Amino acid sequence: MKRLAVVLSIVVAVIVIWVSSDDGILNLRLTHALPIEGPENLEPSGLVIYNGMLFMVSDDHDTTIFKINLLEDKAVLEPYITFRAPAVNEIDRLDFEGLSCDNEGNFYLVSESAFRILRISADGKDISWITPSLRPYGQEKGLFQVINANLEGIAWVEQNRFVVCAERQPRGIMKLDLEKSHMDIKVYKHNKSKLEMPKDRAPDFSALYYENDVLYALQRGAHTICKITIHENRIEETEFWSYESIENSPELRYSDMTYGHAEGLSMDEDHIFLILDNNLDVRTKYPEDRRPLLLIMERPMN
Numbered sequence: 001m002k003r004l005a006v007v008l009s010i011v012v013a014v015i016v017i018w019v020s021s022d023d024g025i026l027n028l029r030l031t032h033a034l035p036i037e038g039p040e041n042l043e044p045s046g047l048v049i050y051n052g053m054l055f056m057v058s059d060d061h062d063t064t065i066f067k068i069n070l071l072e073d074k075a076v077l078e079p080y081i082t083f084r085a086p087a088v089n090e091i092d093r094l095d096f097e098g099l100s101c102d103n104e105g106n107f108y109l110v111s112e113s114a115f116r117i118l119r120i121s122a123d124g125k126d127i128s129w130i131t132p133s134l135r136p137y138g139q140e141k142g143l144f145q146v147i148n149a150n151l152e153g154i155a156w157v158e159q160n161r162f163v164v165c166a167e168r169q170p171r172g173i174m175k176l177d178l179e180k181s182h183m184d185i186k187v188y189k190h191n192k193s194k195l196e197m198p199k200d201r202a203p204d205f206s207a208l209y210y211e212n213d214v215l216y217a218l219q220r221g222a223h224t225i226c227k228i229t230i231h232e233n234r235i236e237e238t239e240f241w242s243y244e245s246i247e248n249s250p251e252l253r254y255s256d257m258t259y260g261h262a263e264g265l266s267m268d269e270d271h272i273f274l275i276l277d278n279n280l281d282v283r284t285k286y287p288e289d290r291r292p293l294l295l296i297m298e299r300p301m302n
Contacts (some may be wrong), residue, residue, distance in 0.1 A: 004052050022287045025195075025224070025240040028272065029296040033290035036275070038066060039078030041277035044275040044292050045209070045273065046099030046153075047264025048110065054294075055080060055097045056264060056275060057109060065099070065107055065120065068294065075294045078194055081107070081124035088114045088129070096112035098154035098164070098207065099264070110164055115144075116177075117154065117162065130178060133186070134164070141187040143172045153218070153265075155210035159261055163215060163230075173205070173217075173235055188235045188269045195240065200258070216267070218274070221261035225272065243274065246295060254281045258282040261292075272297045 036044065043059040054068040056077070067080040085094060091113050097108040105122035108130075115135040120127050121251075134151065138144045143166040152167035160179040166172040170191035177184040195201040203220035209216040215228040217237070223244035229236045244250065247260065254261065264275035274295040283289050 004049055004271065004273075025242045027245060027301055028225075028241050028243045028300070030295060031180060031271070032242075032296040033246075034070065034073070034294045034296070035078065035289065036068070036076040037291060038296055040209075041280070042077075043277045043279060043290060044098045045095075045263045045277060047266045047273060047275045048099045048101045048107075049266045049273070050101040050296075051266055054266070054273065055099065055101070055107070057099045057276070059095055059097070060093075060096045071093055071293075081120060082140045083124055083127050085111075085118050085127060086129060087175040087283075088116065089120050097150075097152045097263075099197065100154045100162070100208075100210075102156045102159070103283040107175075108154055108156055108162065110151045111149045112148070112152065114153055117164070125275075131176065131183065134174060134176075137185045137187055138166055138172065138174060141269045142170060142189050143170065143187065145169060152204075152206050155207040157210055163208055163210065165208055165217065167206060168202045168204040168221075171203055171205045173230065175230065188230065188233075190235045192236055193219070193222070194291065195219065195224060197222055201260075206260075206263055209265045209267055211267065216265065218262055218265040220262045223260050223262070225265065241272075241300060243295065243297060246297070247276070250285060252293065252295075253282050253284050254278050255287075256281050264294075267299055270299055272299050279300055 023046045029076040046057040065081040066077040069076045095112040096109045097112045100108045107120045109118045115133040145170040150165040153165045155163045162176045172189045175186040206220035207218035226243045229237040261276040266273045276293045
């Protein structure tokens with residue numbers, strides 16, 4: 001993974017001690033918190049790094065992949081690829097919830113409403129759905145039981161191989177191999193958690209990141225990133241990294257913290273990047289500010 005140049009001054013001072021707690025959870029340390037400026041109704045949902053640049057998608061913007069430009073005091077979006085996905089049945093809103101990229105710069109977006117993966121070539125000229133609906137495969141194993149809690153994240157593994165996640169109630173992981181003559185899909189329902197969930201929150205997966213044979217999952221409700229090991233008949237969570245004290249700090253917390261806000265996850269050699277979807281909510285300390293946030297944190301040493 002190419003390192004993203006982060007040479008900004010610290011925008012928000014938040015003191016976070018980077019130590020392991022008694023339960024083995026490592027507390028992450030914030031380096032930058034940048035408000036994101038872009039189009040109206042911005043609700044970030046997927047994040048990826050390619051060739052040293054950050055890209056994202058938004059729930060309510062079905063036709064755009066945005067490039068994120070990092071400035072000293074904010075992050076500014078610019079349209080990078082504008083596209084129109086092939087029509088799927090009578091779905092009006094595709095609701096792209098995850099974003100990944102391969103080594104050639106081709107993008108892969110997962111649609112929560114269509115239950116499919118969209119491929120967009122690096123030049124933006126070739127746009128196609130590369131899977132049928134994954135809904136029947138997940139439902140067969142008990143996933144996709146709650147409205148608006150469907151496919152939420154995607155990670156490109158290697159050519160024609162992907163991992164996607166089902167958000168919650170129950171959450172799960174789906175391994176896809178599109179290389180074979182018939183699509184090979186393995187589904188893992190995983191609703192148990194080693195973490196203590198805050199009141200009224202269910203265990204969830206809201207984003208995935210894959211690097212060097214290691215899969216990472218963002219657990220928004222628990223304010224935590226963990227490593228995921230996929231065994232033959234089960235998945236296992238290990239090595240928990242918490243950003244709870246960052247998201248809940250007086251400078252950064254939003255007025256409605258009923259649920260966590262983190263939607264997009266990516267990393268480079270030195271940093272972890274999290275994008276927060278605040279659903280147009282205001283920050284408690286800044287009641288006029290409805291901008292989402294990009295959090296940049298130090299990446300623990302492996």
